[in-house]
Amino acid sequence: MDRIASGDGAAPCAGHPAPGRAAGRAPTISCDVLVVGGGCAGVAVAAGLRRRRPDCSIVMVEPRAEHHYQPGWTLVGAGVLDVRRTVRPQAALLPDGVTWIRNTATAFEPEHATVVLQGGDRIRYRVLVVCTGIKLDWTAIEGLAETLGRNGVTSNYRIDTAPYTWALVRALRGGRALFTQPEMPIKCAGAPQKALYLSCSTWERRGVLDAIDVRFHNANAVLFGVPDYVPSLEGYVRRYGARITFQSVLRKVDGPARKAWFEVRGDGGAVSLREESFDLLHVTPPQTTPDAVRASPLVNAAGWVEVDHHTLQHTRYGTIFGLGDACSAPNAKTAAAVRRQAPVVVLNVLSVLDGRSPCAVYDGYGSCPLTVEHGKVVLAEFGYNGKLMPSLPWDSTKPRRSAWIAKTRLFPHLYWNAMLRGRNTFP
Ligand SMILES: Cc1cc2nc3c(=O)[nH]c(=O)nc-3n(C[C@H](O)[C@H](O)[C@H](O)COP(=O)(O)OP(=O)(O)OC[C@H]3O[C@@H](n4cnc5c(N)ncnc54)[C@H](O)[C@@H]3O)c2cc1C
CATH class of the missing domain: 3.50.50.60 (FAD/NAD(P)-binding domain)
Incomplete structure (x- = not known):
């Protein structure tokens, strides 16, 4: 070089x-x-x-x-x-x-x-x-850039705040945790809910999940773009007791006051502004x-x-x-x-x-390893028009331990040692 x-x-x-x-x-x-x-x-x-x-x-x-x-x-x-x-x-x-x-x-x-x-x-x-x-557009949400990485406001979409997510999750014993997803398209559409599932999985293991009010504000109308994977994901949403609001867009954050404001589109199309307090706010920003x-x-x-x-x-x-x-x-x-x-x-x-x-x-192949709990992944693999394209002859809509091992060990290895070296790789 x-x-x-x-x-x-x-x-x-x-x-x-x-x-x-x-x-x-x-x-x-x-x-x-x-x-x-x-x-x-x-x-x-x-x-x-x-x-x-x-x-x-x-x-x-x-x-x-x-x-x-x-x-x-x-x-x-x-x-x-x-x-x-x-x-x-x-x-x-x-x-x-x-x-x-x-x-x-x-x-x-x-x-x-x-x-x-x-x-x-x-x-x-x-x-x-x-x-x-x-480009991650942190400034598109009023007050976000000023408070990101402090006051309970975090994001796995940045290298400097992903460790803060873990610090917050580890410390939380009760209160309210908000997770957001902006309008599509975004990179790794599953990442906003992966943050939610793994946080809930941690709280479940530590016996504090019942004391935490978990909410997912999703600007889109569906939980995941490929319908075959939705039932599995809905099962985890139920298990963790998370409440989803669809067509809800984060507009403003006041970090020191620990408040966030969302524009929520109702069934009739009317848009209302909703204020919610939080102890943890995980933000996925708008993307262009x-x-x-x-x-x-x-x-x-x-x-x-x-x-x-x-x-x-x-x-x-x-x-x-x-x-x-x-x-x-x-x-x-x-x-x-x-x-x-x-x-x-x-x-x-x-x-x-x-x-x-x-x-x-x-x-059109793309893949999203949905980390639904510590130790299990739903390895969503699909092409254009939501066509399922599993690399292995298995039901890819089910959570699996083997897919967790792939996500945590095999994929990083493939990334650094095969893909970035110009080698044609599985899958
Ligand atoms: C939290 C998170 C979780 C994710 N999880 C997964 C996952 O589980 N599985 C998966 O497959 N993918 C995942 N992704 C998505 C994956 O990282 C991206 O899809 C991938 O990095 C896209 O590659 P890229 O080269 O297009 O963009 P990037 O890897 O982002 O690289 C773009 C590069 O372009 C450079 N650049 C920008 N503007 C200019 C300019 N004007 N001039 C010159 N250079 C410029 C930037 O500095 C950057 O280095 C995840 C992403 C995030 C953020």
Whole structure:
């Protein structure tokens, strides 16, 4: 891995000399493949490309020095995993030969096959892969940003607050615990209720669950988007005595007063404001694409990178691909989906570089290991239109101990050692 600290004028990638600085203009560097976003999708694609075509020049733009294993944060919030095991240095993950520019893409100019970086540097590409993930919009809820991580307000959606979830859960002996879920789509749609189930499971084990009023405010109209999994989940909601309010959107939080306000849509469509006090508030924030992507010509009307749902090629720009959370394909936004998407994008990028049409096809697979209690997981695996796609010949709607072992041991291993190394992996 070669690293370029960009901002003062980026250096060229190996084998592709920069044309030099034109009067008054930042230099442009060139590469075969530019990957914007070095999260799970970006690293998997870069590694897969290196594996299949070592002489292809690849540049990755990623601002963060650390790579996060986000699926682990549910377990961090439940006291099952040490947060330090969800972080690795970005530099240790990128394969040799990939040039990492530690910067942020601020503008996309598909007509000129160019991406602009913060500071003005420009990168010209033959093929662009956009995988910037999702922006968590903490400021969309009044008062939330000021109090997050204090006053009983937490979220497993951040590495710095997931440990606070566990601190709160461990300490709670009675009172009221609120869990929220914003409107879809969000990354890992099951994560808001995973936080609820594992917290309740802890309180049940400690004999304090009956003293805690557990409430789930879900902005959507259903508990889970794939109906086959709902009966199992409803069974756990009943077991834990949690009360669900559907179509209830968190609007405002006052941390010091320990109060939250929700807009609740009634059966007739009328919206009312409901105030609830809390001892613990677990928030899942509203989610969109990052600003630079949303402001670019690459997105559809809803703000997602507009791709063909099967080839993941952009529907309007043939030399652009999108995958992961930022893309418009209507799969579950999960690392499990990326595991299936990345090899497809690798093959199709190489086809386009070779002047051929993309032919590899993504089947819509996504997976959500629903941690319904300590020691058991409902391993939801499904594709487009809610079609069940279990990897093993079992009833995937049932909670299983083996699926818990997969979630806590096998999946992290696959993530770090297979997926991020560009290896095609199960499932
Ligand atoms: C609490 C939680 C639980 C989860 N549980 C699971 C689970 O159990 N199973 C599962 O499969 N998935 C789970 N997920 C979802 C999974 O982590 C994501 O779907 C996956 O990380 C998506 O990969 P990505 O590469 O698209 O985005 P990310 O991994 O988020 O990476 C995006 C990268 O793009 C970078 N970036 C953003 N903007 C720019 C820019 N303008 N220029 C350059 N770089 C940019 C970011 O810095 C980031 O590194 C969970 C997520 C969370 C938060």
